[in-house]
Amino acid sequence: MLATLVVVFYYPVGSVLSSAILVDGQFTVDPLVAVLGDPFYVDLFGFTAYQALLSTVVSVAVGLPGAYLLARFEFPGRKFLRSVTILPFVLPSIMVAVGFLAMFGQTGVFNDLLSVVGLGPVKLVGTLNIIILAHAFYNAPLVTRLVTAAWESVDTRRVETARTLGASPLRAFYDVTLPQLIPAILTSAVLTFIFTFMSFPIVLALGGLQLATVEVWLYARVQDLALTEAATLGAIETALSLGLIYIYLRYEATQIKSSSGGRRLARKPLFVGWRSLVDPRRLGLFAYSLLAVVLFVGPLASLVIESLTTPQGAFTLDYYGFLLSQQSSAAVGTTQPLPAISNSLLFGVGALALALPMGVLVSVVAIRESRGSRLAEALLTAPLAVSGIVLGLGMLRTLVFGTELFGHRITVTGPIVIVTVHAVAAYPFVTRNITPALSGIDDRLVDAARALGADRQTALVDIELPLIAPALVAGAAFAFAISIGEFDSTVLLAEGVDSATMPVALERYIGNRSLGPSLGPATAMGTVLLAVTTISFVLIDRTGRRWNRR
Template sequence: MVCVGFRELLDRSSRESVNSAESAESAAVVESADSASSADRSTDEHPATKGPPDSASPLSSRVRTWLERHALALTALCTAAVLVVMLYVPTGIVFVNAVLENGRPTLAHIAGVLTDPFYVGVLADVFADPLAIGAHLRSLTGWVSAISVSLTVAFSVPIPAVDVTVPIPWFALSVPPVRQGLFGFTAVQAALSTVASVAIGLPAAYILANYEFYGRRTLRSLTILPFVLPGIMVAVGFYAMFGRTGTLNSVLGAAGIGPFAFIETSPLAVVILAHAFYNAPLVARVTVAAWESVDVRAVETARSLGASKRRAFRDIVVPQLAPAVLTGALLTFIFTFMTFPIVLALGGLQLATVEVWIYDRIQNLDYADAATLAVLETLLSLGLTYAYLRYESARSGLSQAASAPPTEPLFPDLRTALSPRRLAIAGYGLLALVLFVGPIASLVVGSVTDGGGFTLRNYAFLLERQLAGEQYQALPWPAIRNSILFGLATLAIAVPMGVVISVLTVRAGRSGTLVDTLAMLPLAVSGVVFGIGLLQGLVFGLPLPGGWRLQVTGPIAIIVAHAVAAYPFVTRNVSPLLVNLNSAMVESARALGASRFRALLDIELPLVASGIVAGAAFAFAISIGEFSSTVILASGNGSYTMPVAVERYLGRRSGPAIAMGTLLLAVTAASFVVIDRVGGRYEL
């Protein structure tokens, strides 16, 4: 019986590195001048941490030098190994169902989906007979000529006090009906959600990066809090905020307006807002990180050369922010393309997306159809990612230092506070209050109320379960403890993984872009499919020759699975900042004898620290929020986390689950603040 733990694997890889270090001893002579100079340099730079003299332990020094030289390669190797076991194999064993029938390769499933109008709408005809170009063109021109653009008044606000109806133009396109199919509708709602998320996220980034106000740091830490909320909590929170008797209508009612049926009037608009609730903070956080590492000295230079403020912003700052903003948009599109519980919970089955069907097919054990849909979904996401990364890697930065724009006080005095710009900021603040704070606050209020008013019975339930719960039940404290431990461990694994992929791919040309695209697979694979792959591959065990089976479960497997889901966020936060850097700086350091790793550690990482901190916060958030891989990989009852406990308390009364969800929010919020504060020490 052999049992290979992840830890042992790490041990072995470091042992091997020692061996290779010894065998490399003879070669070290050639490099001695080189390594001596690098040792000298490290002595110069870190006099306080200088250990015993090098002559006392030449071997350990050589090992250290060797490790330093190969640190990047080793981390990359570990990353690759983790990805193969925890991502490519589980995903692969489900994906093959799309192209196999009874063990024989087939394209029938893919052809079946591509020619089914239910899935691809009008494109089904094109896929069915791709060569009938003339016929397709004719139907296209017929359709285009029938388009007429008109703005309709679809939504009006009755104001009872004065008895008038104010018409509000609503975005309703009047084009001849096109059967979009499941994929078409999914893409359309994802595109709309992306536009909304960017539109709502950018002002937040602008305010957080440019103004100083009380609680700015804390607010920046809390931006991604929505990210960890289980879908059920967001759905219930949105109804509690925007429902007919929700918080917003209560507030408006107090002012004599309403009530409005926000959700009933336009379910699609509410779904898009819910997507913005999740993703606008993402856009904001990624952009803030970029904004804070902008090299504003170039702005000053431009200004001194006579550029107007606006011109300097457009020519210097915008190009440095663009990769981050586009990254946020890309991630938002991919997430909302694969959105699942939230569309159905708020919008209903009419707004079903591809992921809904994947889930349904998996439930029916129809792996061929599920895999086919998922493969198409992944190809689309990866295609978009590749297109973006081509753009990102083609850029070359000139930034030489992270000197963020100076922040100015938000409301220094009354006069400034009444300026148009400040009023616009205040207006945006109100919107953010309604959209982000509203649903969360309504949830918290819901956890302490029932039909009879204020109650603490839901929290009493949590306390009682903690004190008197049985071993087979979910208890609040172990859930909190596991969540935090898994989150920190995920952060520790995901940050190096993400950074190494950024570093290796950012300026590596087309092949780098390809590797980077493949490395984004965790974001581009259907969550449902990944879960089933983990179950069938790692939990049930992979058959190996000789009747052996490889099984991977338990806490470490959960952590590694979380890290796999999380590291793309680190990469996507760090890469846009890395491309902004002037590559000449690293080249100079290398020319002066620094190893690649040393140059990374001493030059690049400090300059992109704000991106790493943002990425670390995301990694933690992903781990806290992750549900399906946690329940699938947990062996026995010991490894449940907070969202799992929320799910398990969900009975016919929602109170206990919502109280647990509130606890989740509180714990996560506190953790974010701590991570940002600790990480902030390393920012310049």
């Protein structure tokens, strides 16, 4: 397991990091000085941090009311709504970017609705505003999920004690509840900053080089074959992101320690007849719910609508017909939809086969061998802090271009390298699902099996794995869906059109000017990607549930 990680993750990423301090085998800081001393790159890192900070602030602002709604009120569909807060993590980011283009573009659904009432059009595409909104789409649900869990664990006895001593509801919130929420808020904020700092497809599709972040510019330098400069940029970015992931782990530990474990706060009914129409808090939550529907449902609905309508609003299937026509096209550079779909599914199966055992073994090591070691946890969680562009660049420099070993040049290309990269991207999510389940297993069950003669491997297979089956299925669903939607590394490693996946095909449809100004073909491909991702996720989840009932 460790050898696999060394070959497919630490060695490629290490090659990128070493490029910042080694030239022709000699130690030097010249590449770092050249980048850090260039005003262009100083501004680039500054803008990347600035947009990440704004995206974090907006994501927290949008996510906190949702946490308040889910933690403090009871209403029909609350459990379902709480569950779907994790879904943005399985939606391909390039597809979501196309959804935002379909909704907020010049001829998008939003401007179409404004024209009905005689307003608009509003230009959002190509501005920082739409990038921040798209980042909030992904990260506000994360804030909601983490803060909801913390809010539900607040000990109601402390709040009641404060009220008994004369504190008003607002004062009790600030003095008792808020201090218990701050670790979760900070944890979600740090995670959001990491994700938005390394954001790539959303910025590429919605902002382009005019609003380039470090990731987008790094991708552009790789395309221009300026690999040394790209590696230096990637090394600096990776060092920053690893520092941030360490901060995240520290805050996460603080959050765990701050959980009270006492009697939870009782949720209030959200709908209380006519009182709901005059209660300012409930009115505010209703207004928030409407805005949330626009932000979270609007882009996906717009994606489907734009794929089925002409710019004049008439129903059409021409865009899907165009995809079928591409299937029989022999033009150079043509991306055919069916091979892209089959590639995505095959790569997803391969990544799942690798990511599941990797995730389980990392969880076992994290719990049993490295208990309490933040350094070990950071090393095992490192793929979360390394961008796909950096990993893809490292793969290019090492496995794709080849590595000399014992006088032989070893190269790995095509589907193998893509599946490997997808597995590296997916296994941390498997680990994050399985580790809590493994840590909750009664050690006495394993000890009893060992006392009866079972070795460690047998105890893991016969005792522990069946007990963590639900978490294992959830991890499998995440791994497969993440592979289906992976774009950052794949766009660098896909060779021509033979290894193209659905996200790569989607990006090529966006950028191909021969398709005309309409987003129709791109939205059609995006709708296919949405359907495949959703169906795959549901099928794995349903299959796992039936298996668990046996």
